[in-house]
Amino acid sequence: xxxxxxxxxxxxxxxxxxCKSHRVNVATILAEVGLHVGQDMLLAELWEQDGLRGGExxxxxxxxPPTVTKMLRxxxxxxxxxxxxxxxxxxxxxxxxxxxxxxxxxxVAHCWQRxxxxxxxxxxxKERQTLHGLLTKIRGDFAPGSTGE
Amino acid sequence: xxxxxxxxxxxxxxxxxxCKSHRVNVATILAEVGLHVGQDMLLAELWEQDGLRGGExxxxxxxxPPTVTKMLRxxxxxxxxxxxxxxxxxxxxxxxxxxxxxxxxxxVAHCWQRxxxxxxxxxxxKERQTLHGLLTKIRGDFAPGSTGE
DNA sequence: TAGAATTACTTAGCCGGCTAATTAATATCC
DNA sequence: GGATATTAATTAGCCGGCTAAGTAATTCTA
Numbered sequence: 001x002x003x004x005x006x007x008x009x010x011x012x013x014x015x016x017x018x019c020k021s022h023r024v025n026v027a028t029i030l031a032e033v034g035l036h037v038g039q040d041m042l043l044a045e046l047w048e049q050d051g052l053r054g055g056e057x058x059x060x061x062x063x064x065p066p067t068v069t070k071m072l073r074x075x076x077x078x079x080x081x082x083x084x085x086x087x088x089x090x091x092x093x094x095x096x097x098x099x100x101x102x103x104x105x106x107x108v109a110h111c112w113q114r115x116x117x118x119x120x121x122x123x124x125x126k127e128r129q130t131l132h133g134l135l136t137k138i139r140g141d142f143a144p145g146s147t148g149e
Numbered sequence: 150x151x152x153x154x155x156x157x158x159x160x161x162x163x164x165x166x167x168c169k170s171h172r173v174n175v176a177t178i179l180a181e182v183g184l185h186v187g188q189d190m191l192l193a194e195l196w197e198q199d200g201l202r203g204g205e206x207x208x209x210x211x212x213x214p215p216t217v218t219k220m221l222r223x224x225x226x227x228x229x230x231x232x233x234x235x236x237x238x239x240x241x242x243x244x245x246x247x248x249x250x251x252x253x254x255x256x257v258a259h260c261w262q263r264x265x266x267x268x269x270x271x272x273x274x275k276e277r278q279t280l281h282g283l284l285t286k287i288r289g290d291f292a293p294g295s296t297g298e
Numbered sequence: 299t300a301g302a303a304t305t306a307c308t309t310a311g312c313c314g315g316c317t318a319a320t321t322a323a324t325a326t327c328c
Numbered sequence: 329g330g331a332t333a334t335t336a337a338t339t340a341g342c343c344g345g346c347t348a349a350g351t352a353a354t355t356c357t358a
Contacts (some may be wrong), residue, residue: 007193007258011277012171012265014284016190019168020211021288022161027316036316038344041165044156055306062169067345069308074343091306091353109154116161122286128160131283135163138271139170176346185346187314204336216315218338223313240323240336303356314345319338326333 018119025115033107034078040108042071043097046081047105051094053086080104167268174264182256183227189257191220192246195230196254200243202235229253 007013027037035043045052045060052060058068072095075081080101083093120128156162176186184192194201194209201209207217221244224230229250232242269277 007254007261008197010261010265011269011281011284012175012261013193014281014288015168015171015268016175017211018284018287019164019171022164022168023315024211026161026165036343044162048157053306062166062173063344064346065307066309066347071344089306089354093307105156106154109156112156112159112161113154116159116164119164120160120287122289123283127283127286130279132160132163134272134276134280134283135160135167137276138167138269139163140271172345185313202336212314213316214337215317215339220314238324238336242337299358301357303354305352305354307351307353309350310348312346314343316343317341319340321338322336324333324335326331328329328331 022119025118029111029115033104033111039071039075043101043104046097050097053092053094171268174267178260178264182253182260188220188224192250192253195246200245202241202243
């Protein structure tokens with residue numbers, strides 16, 4: 001029997017739709033602090049660990065190097081990050097947050113909380129925890145029981 | 150108390166990361182049939198219901214009208230869709246699949262199955278069902294042509 | 299050690315997205 | 329009916345993404 005897959009109605013489709021919705025929510029709220037969606041993710045890596053190389057950022061963000069090149073140029077123009085020479089390797093460079101970039105951490109965190117609340121509005125706390133656990137399991141990450149910090 | 154939200158480790162962050170990963174998976178596999186990621190979603194709406202207006206596509210895809218304009222121009226150039234005049238309203242138009250566009254349905258469905266398998270590789274069937282249920286519940290908030298907000 | 303391969307990043311150009319401003323057609327109101 | 333508002337779609341320009349191709353520095357290798 002030839003089971004024509006229904007496309008819509010697959011888990012991947014639902015995931016894509018939820019992702020899109022969440023991205024719109026984040027973008028809308030993030031505009032209030034003057035950031036474009038995507039830039040927050042790069043800054044988040046630097047808030048976690050300052051001074052990463054460009055290539056390391058690409059790997060952690062799961063994007064290609066040219067994407068990092070362009071994003072850094074704009075973030076640098078905005079005065080949020082700066083590049084410093086890497087004494088160990090003249091090919092690469094290290095990206096450091098400016099004071100202005102560091103100052104955005106809490107406002108952006110607040111944006112994310114609001115966007116998350118909007119995206120997950122229809123789930124109760126237990127469902128949210130289940131979802132969180134499944135997502136972290138997909139990521140191959142850990143902390144399945146830890147409720148944030 | 151001074152609980153500085155950790156940004157990373159939130160459900161929204163995990164969702165964004167999983168979304169990104171899945172999008173990369175879809176993009177990679179979708180390239181085999183000559184589509185860019187995003188075009189599959191537009192075609193999926195037409196596979197579901199042919200002859201939608203441009204604005205209806207924008208609403209269903211949760212994107213802005215200019216995005217639809219550009220995507221349609223490219224899909225039209227590729228010979229996948231065609232525009233037809235709307236006799237009821239000369240401002241708008243209706244988008245119809247070509248035979249070539251219709252023929253992509255099953256190949257794309259297969260791409261999605263593969264991408265989904267890759268994205269959800271670490272989940273067992275029961276976990277996948279749970280995830281599917283949660284995503285569907287989230288979508289229930291804004292999917293059924295509701296007022297959205 | 300000189301040349302070849304590899305690595306790290308940039309450039310150019312495209313596509314999916316967005317906002318702001320514009321155009322054309324329809325609907326509304328005086 | 330004519331002026332006005334509203335709606336549907338487009339254009340222009342930007343940002344986040346990509347691939348392909350190029351450049352410069354490092355490493356490998358003969």
